[in-house]
Amino acid sequence: MCVDSSQGVVTALANGADRIELCSALDVGGLTPSLDLIEMAAALVAARQDEHGESPTAVVAMIRPRSGDFCYSTMELEVMKRDIEAARRVGLAGVVLGATATDGDIDLTAMHTLISAATASHPTPFSVTLHRAIDLSPDPVASLQTLLRELPRGSIDRVLTSGGSCSAWEGRDTIARMVEAAAGSGVVVMAGAGVSVANVSKLVAATGVTEVHASCSSSSSSSSSSSSSSSSSSSSSSSSSSVVREKVVAFGFTAGGEGPRETNGAKVEDLANIVHAL
Numbered sequence: 001m002c003v004d005s006s007q008g009v010v011t012a013l014a015n016g017a018d019r020i021e022l023c024s025a026l027d028v029g030g031l032t033p034s035l036d037l038i039e040m041a042a043a044l045v046a047a048r049q050d051e052h053g054e055s056p057t058a059v060v061a062m063i064r065p066r067s068g069d070f071c072y073s074t075m076e077l078e079v080m081k082r083d084i085e086a087a088r089r090v091g092l093a094g095v096v097l098g099a100t101a102t103d104g105d106i107d108l109t110a111m112h113t114l115i116s117a118a119t120a121s122h123p124t125p126f127s128v129t130l131h132r133a134i135d136l137s138p139d140p141v142a143s144l145q146t147l148l149r150e151l152p153r154g155s156i157d158r159v160l161t162s163g164g165s166c167s168a169w170e171g172r173d174t175i176a177r178m179v180e181a182a183a184g185s186g187v188v189v190m191a192g193a194g195v196s197v198a199n200v201s202k203l204v205a206a207t208g209v210t211e212v213h214a215s216c217s218s219s220s221s222s223s224s225s226s227s228s229s230s231s232s233s234s235s236s237s238s239s240s241s242s243v244v245r246e247k248v249v250a251f252g253f254t255a256g257g258e259g260p261r262e263t264n265g266a267k268v269e270d271l272a273n274i275v276h277a278l
Contacts, residue, residue, distance in 0.1 A: 001263075002030060002062075002215045008263035009041045009059070013048050016272030019058045019211075021096055026215060028067035029132070029253040032083050035090075042091050058093035060127060063114070068254045069244060070100040070107075070133040077110060081117040088118070094127025096160070103240040104136035104247070106143050108150055115155045130159045132192065136247050138240070140164045141177045148185050158188040160213055166250055167194030168203055168212075175207040193251070197274060204278055212275060216264050 001017035003009055004026045012020050022041050023030030033041075041059050049056045063080050065072070072080065077099075084095050095118055099110035111130075118128050130147070137143040140161060147156070161178060163171020168191040179189045191203055192213030200212055248254050 002026060002213065003263050004030070004033070005263070006037060006040045006044070009044050011263045013044065013057055016276070017057060018272070019060065021060050021062060021213070022092075023062040023064075025067065027252075028255055029064075029251065030062045030096075031064050031067065032080075033061055035086055038087060038090050038092060056093075058127070060094040060096055060129065061087040061092050062131070063087070063095045063097040064131075069248050070098050070136065071102055072099050072107075072110060077113055080114055084114065084117045088126055094118075094129065094157070096129040096131045098131045098133030100133050100136055100244075102244065104138055104244040106130075106134060106137065106147060108146070111147075111151065115151070119155070127157045128155065129190075130156050132160055132162060132251065132253075134159060135162050135164045135171075135193075135251060136244050137164065138243075140174055141181055144178050144181050144187075144189075148182065148187065153186065156187055158190050158211065160190045160192045162191070162193035162251070165193075168192055168207075169194060169199050172203060172206045175209060179208045200274055201278065204275075 001012045001019065002021040002023055003012055004023045009020060009022070020041070021030070022033045022038060024033045024037070025031040038061055045056050045059055061083070063083050065076050065079050065083075080097065084097070087095050097114050099107040099114065101107045115128055118126055134140050134143050140163060144159060147159075159178070159182070161171070161175060162168045163174030163178065165171030165174070168175060175189065175191050182189050188211055189209055190211040190213050191207055191209045195203060195212045195214040203209070203212065
C-alpha cells in the first residue's frame, strides 16, 4: 500500500495493509518522503505493535529525488544515498528505488551504487525494491533477466511492475513472463498500477504474482492515465529517448496528474481481505 501522509499510514495500518510504501507526492508517482514523515511512520508502527501485540507492518520509503524520468546525475545519486541511510537509521524495513539510462534500460552502475548504500556494513536485513523504473525499459522481461544475472543474489528483494503498460492488467502477459523469469531467484515480482478490488483476483490468477501494490486512494486515476496515454501517442519521434519521455507522461511519473490523493480506508480493507483470501 502506498501512502503520502501520516493519516495515510494510520489508515493503512488500521485496515489490514501488510506493507506500506511511504512517499510524498503520489500524484507524480511518489517522491522521497520527508524525514519527519519517515520518523512519524516508524513511531506509528511501533505504537500499534505495542498496543495490539501485532507483528510490525513493514514500512519502506520511496527514494526518488524528483519527478520525471529516472536518469540521475552524480549529485542526485548522492542525495539518494543519504536518504537511504536516513531511512535505515530511523528503523524502516527498506527502500524502494530505481535508476535508468536515457534509453529506459536499467542503469546497472547507478543501481550498484544505491544498493551498496542500502546494504553495506549493516548486519540487519534491509529490503530493496526496484520500482516501476523497469516499466520504462523497451523489454521489461529482458531487463529483469539482466538484473538477475548482473546483480549479486540478494541485492534486491522485489520488483514492482505494470509489465511496461499503463496498468498491471494491461501488462498482465508481460508480468506473467517476469514471474517466470524470476522463479527460483528469490526476487518477488509485485504487480502494481491500477490494482483494485475489481481486478485483483483476476490479475493474480492471470500473472501468478504473490504480491500486489496499490494506493487505494479516494480519487480515480483511470481518466488521468487514459488522457495521458492518448496525448503521448501523437508524438512522431521514434528515438528511444522520445519513447521514454512518452512513457514518463503516460505512467503519471511527472506533473500534470490529478493532484493530491487521500488514502481510502474502506478500499484498503476490501483489497486486503481479498488478497489475504487468495
